[in-house]
Amino acid sequence: MKKDAKIYIAGHRGLVGSAIKDDLEKKGYTNLVYRTHKELDLTNTVDVATFFEKEQPEYVFLAAAKVGGIIANNTYRADFIHANLMIQNNVIHQSYKSGIKKLLFLGSTCIYPKAAPQPMPENSLLTGPLEYTNEPYAIAKIAGIKMCESYNIQYGTNFLSVMPTNLYGYNDNFDLEKSHVLPALIRKMHLAKLLSEGKKDAVIKDLGVSAFAKAEETLKKYGVSDISVEIWGTGAPRREFLWSQDMANACVFIMERTDFKDVQPTGDIRNTHINIGTGEDISIKELAQTIQKIVGFTGALTFNTSKPDGTLRKLTDVSKLHGLGWKHNVQLEEGIEKLYAWYLEKQ
Numbered sequence: 001m002k003k004d005a006k007i008y009i010a011g012h013r014g015l016v017g018s019a020i021k022d023d024l025e026k027k028g029y030t031n032l033v034y035r036t037h038k039e040l041d042l043t044n045t046v047d048v049a050t051f052f053e054k055e056q057p058e059y060v061f062l063a064a065a066k067v068g069g070i071i072a073n074n075t076y077r078a079d080f081i082h083a084n085l086m087i088q089n090n091v092i093h094q095s096y097k098s099g100i101k102k103l104l105f106l107g108s109t110c111i112y113p114k115a116a117p118q119p120m121p122e123n124s125l126l127t128g129p130l131e132y133t134n135e136p137y138a139i140a141k142i143a144g145i146k147m148c149e150s151y152n153i154q155y156g157t158n159f160l161s162v163m164p165t166n167l168y169g170y171n172d173n174f175d176l177e178k179s180h181v182l183p184a185l186i187r188k189m190h191l192a193k194l195l196s197e198g199k200k201d202a203v204i205k206d207l208g209v210s211a212f213a214k215a216e217e218t219l220k221k222y223g224v225s226d227i228s229v230e231i232w233g234t235g236a237p238r239r240e241f242l243w244s245q246d247m248a249n250a251c252v253f254i255m256e257r258t259d260f261k262d263v264q265p266t267g268d269i270r271n272t273h274i275n276i277g278t279g280e281d282i283s284i285k286e287l288a289q290t291i292q293k294i295v296g297f298t299g300a301l302t303f304n305t306s307k308p309d310g311t312l313r314k315l316t317d318v319s320k321l322h323g324l325g326w327k328h329n330v331q332l333e334e335g336i337e338k339l340y341a342w343y344l345e346k347q
Contacts, residue, residue, distance in 0.1 A: 001029070001059055001256055005101075008033045008057035010042060010091055011064030016106060016164070018171045019248035020061050027252065033057055043086035052094040060095050060103040061251065062088070062144075066137075067108075070232070070310050072178040073134040084140035092147050096157055103159040104255050105148050107141035109240075109275065109316050110134045111163060119279060119317040122163075122271045131311045145273050152260050153269055160260060162251060165277035165316050168335060169244025170342050176222045182241060185288055186340055188229045189295040191219060195226035196299060206347065228300040229292075232307035235285030240277050240315050243330035243338075250276045253326045263320075277316035278328045294336050 001007070007024060011017035012034035024032060033055055040051055042064050066083040073080060088105070095103045112120045113128030125145070130138045141163075148159035166180060173179040174187045187206075194202045200212045207215050223230025254274065263272045282290075288301050321327075330338075 001102075003028050004031050005029070005058045006031045006033060006056070007059045007061070008055065009061045009063065010034075010087075011062075013037075013171070014063060014065075014067075015167055015169055015172050015244050016247055016251075017061070017063035019169060019244040020063060020251055023245065023248040023252050042090055043083055045086075045090050048090040048094050049097075052098040056098055058101045059255065060091065060100055061255070062091050062103060062105045063251075064091070065106070067173075067180075068178040069180045069184060070133050070308065073137050074132075074308075077136045080134075081136035081140050084137060085143060088140065088144040088147060092144070092151065092159065095159070096151050096155055101158065102255060102259070103148070103157070104251055105144050105159065105161045106251070107144055107161060107163045107273065108138070109163050109165050109277070109314055110138045111142050111145070112314070114311050118313050119315040120275070121317040122273055122275060122320060125271055125273075133308060133310055149269055149272055152264075152272075158260050160254060160258065160263070161273035162254060162276050163273050163316070164247050165240040165242050165275070165314070167242055167244050167247055168339060169247075170339070172244075172339065174343065176218070181239070181284065182287065182291070182336070183339070183343075185229075185231070185291045186295065186336070186343060188222065188224050189291055189297040190340075190343070192224050192226065192229050192299055193295055193297040195219070195224070196297065202347075223302070223304070226299065228302050229288075229297065230302050230304050231284065231288055232304055233284065233309040234305050235288065235301075235303045236283060237309045237311065238281040238283050238313045238315065239287070240279070240281040241287075241332055241335070242277050242328060243335040246328045246330050247276060250321065250326050250328075254324065258324060262324075274320055274324070275316040275318050276321055277318050279316065279318045280332075281313065281315045282332065290333060291336060291340075294333070294340055 114131040116124040172183040
């Protein structure tokens with residue numbers, strides 16, 4: 001990509017999109033295009049078509065998506081499959097119609113079967129049933145991969161797909177119901193620490209409520225007290241976590257150096273997507289203990305075993321990514337320290 005190439009970042013305010021924007025700017029790209037959700041609803045076909053006709057971007061990073069943790073995915077199943085399919089269909093199709101040079105579609109490693117081999121290679125896609133709790137979201141992302149492959153085959157486009165592992169970083173979602181496990185645990189531990197220190201005003205401010213009684217009601221709902229923090233499941237499942245700025249760096253690296261022909265296999269064209277991760281994992285219990293140490297909460301961690309664990313292990317096989325010449329930089333404990341410091345700054 002030339003430094004003055006017109007690059008559209010869909011989802012530039014999100015965890016990944018904002019990191020991609022920062023990475024591009026640091027590398028000297030000067031012609032970046034983006035819109036807020038209020039300015040452009042990517043589920044609206046007419047509005048997306050109008051945007052592409054007007055802006056005519058050369059490259060597209062499709063980082064926009066409706067995302068959430070296990071509770072949100074299992075509760076808002078229709079919302080997750082509908083919104084993500086609409087976003088993908090509109091952006092990918094209009095990218096084809098406007099003749100862009102290259103598109104990078106971001107999915108998720110939840111696309112893999114619940115019983116996929118560990119670590120999960122790209123060719124394990126569609127070899128077994130998905131984890132039920134996030135099945136609608138996963139199906140939408142699989143459709144995005146297949147859409148990119150199909151447009152490449154039929155129309156000769158240059159659309160790439162990358163599947164990041166669990167991400168965390170600046171601009172993360174800390175909503176107690178809808179966020180992923182790592183930011184949710186940071187916020188829970190922080191609130192519990194404030195309670196243990198008797199800082200009621202800080203708790204009220206953090207939760208954005210009018211009185212401490214309201215705060216107590218919310219905290220009880222999510223298992224947070226001055227002496228303990230409740231965590232869903234047994235704590236045994238293992239997860240892999242990647243710092244969002246590392247993810248962004250990998251995306252830009254791939255966009256600059258890789259084309260569809262570089263990942264196209266001989267024979268049937270499938271599984272052309274690229275896993276992005278660290279190739280290292282940690283149990284939820286170990287993650288909670290690490291966050292507890294960094295936040296400084298001295299109470300107990302209680303595991304609610306009546307709640308679902310989800311898939312027991314989700315570790316990515318990153319050999320294809322390493323073969324392209326990219327590896328992650330930020331280790332998990334360092335990343336958690338960075339994210340907690342950022343969260344405190346935003347209070």
